[in-house]
Amino acid sequence: MNTRDYALSLGDDALVAAQRMGEWIAAAPQIEEDVAVGNIALDLLGQARSLLTYAGSLEDPVRTEDDLAYWRDEREFHNVHLVERSWGVLPERPRDFGVLVARLLVLSTYLCELYDRLSTSTDETLAAVAAKAVKEVDYHRDHATLWVLRLGDGTEESHTRMQAALDAEWPYVAELFDDAWVDPTLVERGVAVLPSTLRDPFDLRIVDVLARATLHLPDVAAAVGGGRRGVHTEQMGYVLAEMQHLTRSHPGATW
Amino acid sequence: MLTIEDLGILRSVDETDDGLLVTITPTYSGCPAMEAIRADLLAAFRDAGRDDVRVEFVLAPAWTTDWMSDEGKRKLEEFGIAPPQPRPRDGVVALTLSLRCPQCGSPDTRELSRFGSTACKSLWVCNSCAEPFDHFKAI
Structure with a gap:
């Protein structure tokens, strides 16, 4: 595991999260929220482009961001399971807004802590990408927090659904803080951040938001994980099929 | 005309041994205007x-909105976009200041949506003249 692998994994998180969030455009409860999700996804996609471009530049021969996004297969993606999952809690409601809000809170809170620490990485490129991205995800976290407060401390129905959405997302939180995939020498050299060290500040922030929203921290077992090793849930294939089919059906097409 | 220099996007122009090097920086990581700005720059230099x-x-x-020139902020306002306020500094308590409506000048305005037509803006509405307007977010 080297700097390329590290940048690639972080880039895959952002890319797959952005692709999934795109499903909400024109499907959110309000038109303002369509715009919000679109903008958040665009920020994440921008972060993914920088990270994948950097990862590809460290390969020999060099690969572009497009090579990496469109021409890798499932086992070559290293994103966590949290970002690849579809948006439902119940089968009859395949797109649950509560799940979007819960995931946005978890992901943006984690990314705020990660990018904040990574902005002082000894790797200049990672530090530059992170210093820019941290301002963006901070705004995402603000947005997610407003929704969690509004839904959690809202009606009985919104409270119940917000808690159910949190419970559904929570098994996938632990994987964000798993150290097993990060080479300790990268951490020693100050290139990478040890994921487990982000857990305490993450918990502090989440506990505060949930308390204000009259919600409780879910008490559920962690899911198995494996995303960092390229082992994904069955839902990952659908994400890639949609994201990659145009390029693969018409290789080299441009406009 | 609002320029990329006014916006703080243009970082430097240098004569090098293999020609002119123009350096620009995106406002947001995913800013889709970067390719268009590059193409426009190359076309303008070619002309x-x-x-x-x-x-x-x-x-x-x-990039930060603090790099935007006073001239740039004035032009944005003329164009109907409320310019960014100065960013709060560390240790200074941040108050949420009301924005002045770029159409009628009233300070009685409210945020309608935290996200607007582009990544760098939010959407506001004026309680006095009832017109919506964009606000360039301070980052």
């Missing part, structure tokens, strides 16, 4: 007789 121009993107230091 001016320079075809030895390279345009490079840099991320560090990260």
Whole structure:
């Protein structure tokens, strides 16, 4: 595991999260929220482009961001399971807004802590990408927090659904803080951040938001994980099929 | 005309041994205007007789609305976009200041949506003249 692998994994998180969030455009409860999700996804996609471009530049021969996004297969993606999952809690409601809000809170809170620490990485490129991205995800976290407060401390129905959405997302939180995939020498050299060290500040922030929203921290077992090793849930294939089919059906097409 | 220099996007222009090097920085990581700005720059230089121009993107230091010139802010307001306020500094308590409506000048305005037509803006509405307007977010 080297700097390329590290940048690639972080880039895959952002890319797959952005692709999934795109499903909400024109499907959110309000038109303002369509715009919000679109903008958040665009920020994440921008972060993914920088990270994948950097990862590809460290390969020999060099690969572009497009090579990496469109021409890798499932086992070559290293994103966590949290970002690849579809948006439902119940089968009859395949797109649950509560799940979007819960995931946005978890992901943006984690990314705020990660990018904040990574902005002082000894790797200049990672530090530059992170210093820019941290301002963006901070705004995402603000947005997610407003929704969690509004839904959690809202009606009985919104409270119940917000808690159910949190419970559904929570098994996938632990994987964000798993150290097993990060080479300790990268951490020693100050290139990478040890994921487990982000857990305490993450918990502090989440506990505060949930308390204000009259919600409780879910008490559920962690899911198995494996995303960092390229082992994904069955839902990952659908994400890639949609994201990659145009390029693969018409290789080299441009406009 | 609002320029990329007014916005703080243009970082430097340098004569190098292999031609002119223009360095620009994106406002947001995913800003889709970067490619268009690059193409416009190359076209403008070509019209001016320079075809030895390279345009490079840099991320560090990260762009901030504090780099926007007073002239740039004035032009934005004329165009109907409320310019960014100064960013709160560390240790200073941040108050949420009301924005002045760029259409009628009233300070009685409210945020309608935290996200607007582009990544760098939010959407506001004026309680006095009832017109919506964009606000360039301070980052």
